[in-house]
Amino acid sequence: MAARVGLTTERLVRAGAELADEVGFDQATVSALARRFDVKVASLYSHVKNSQDLKTKIALLALEELADRGATALAGRAGKDALTAFANVYRDYAREHPGRYAAAQFPLTPEAAAASAGSKHAQMMRAILRGYDLTEPDQTHTVRLLGSVFHGYVSLELAGGFSHSAPGSQETWSWILDRLDALLRGRLAP
Structure with a gap:
């Protein structure tokens, strides 16, 4: 039955990512995907092993998409411009693709993580930090700080945490990006 509808692993993963954006990453299951394509669940097992495998594949897609957007945004930028562009990539992606953004946080096995675009994200973050002349261990601490701030803000914003106040x-x-830039330049105020 899967051959009749032209299913491929890539098509299923993309449909799973769209489903995650529509109904939430937790709801992106093999069963839900089978309903979307009006096929039996068993017909999808030649493409994905189970819902865990589907979620992993969606996570890998999301990490790759984010890395591609990040690389494009960073091209030719340095310092605060690079920091702001990179931060905006994460925020914009989360707003456009909330399910995929959640997928990018999905815990991967060591093998899947090693094959993912996750290392590209860290490399881009370190490239931004070269403009701030940070050395180790400050560079590693700062990568973690920036990731925490970006993810924390975006997650709270997506949940509506800032929608009821001025x-x-x-x-x-x-304001946050200005303060992060000032902190990284070694000053307390911009």
């Missing part, structure tokens, strides 16, 4: 979330986002 100033608006964009103003706060800009």
Whole structure:
């Protein structure tokens, strides 16, 4: 039955990612995907082993998409421009693709993590930090700090955490990026 509808692993993973964006990453299961394609669950098992495998494949897709956007955003930028561009990639991606963004946080096996675009994200973050002349261990601490701030803010914003008070979330986002830049340059205020 799967051959009749032209299913491939790539098509299923992309459909799973779309499903995750529509109904949430937790709801992106093999059963839900089978319903979407109007096929029996068993017909998908030649492409994905189970829902865990599907989620892993969606996570790998999301990490790759984020890495591609990050690389494009960083091209020709340094310092605060690079920091802001990279931060905005994460925020924009999360707003456009909330399920895929959640997938990018999915715990991967060591083998899947090694094959993922996760290392590209760390390399891009370290490239940004070269503009701030940080050495180890400060560089590693700062990669973790920035990742925590970006993810924390985006997660709270997606959950509606900033929608009921002033100033608006964009103003706060800009303020945070200004303060992070100042911190990285070794100053307390911009």
